[in-house]
Amino acid sequence: MSENGRAGEVVHVNGEGTYTLSGYAGSAVTHLEITVHDYAALVRMVRTNYVGRLVDVLHVSAGT
Numbered sequence: 522m523s524e525n526g527r528a529g530e531v532v533h534v535n536g537e538g539t540y541t542l543s544g545y546a547g548s549a550v551t552h553l554e555i556t557v558h559d560y561a562a563l564v565r566m567v568r569t570n571y572v573g574r575l576v577d578v579l580h581v582s583a584g585t
Contacts, residue, residue, distance in 0.1 A: 536560050555579070 530543050537560045544550040557563060 534560070534563075 532540050532542050534540055534555075534557055537557050539554060539556045542553045542555065544552055
């Protein structure tokens, strides 16, 4: 994650599963957990015809 030049640690997504993106100093977000259900479809979408931001296709919900 990044904002105004500050960035958290890079997380490489290389398959289905749950990934945790760390926040950074000064951010209201301490971490963000994402789950990839169909990695092949995600790769196809990003590499072939998607020109928007990935945030536009994420489903965001509150954790427990």
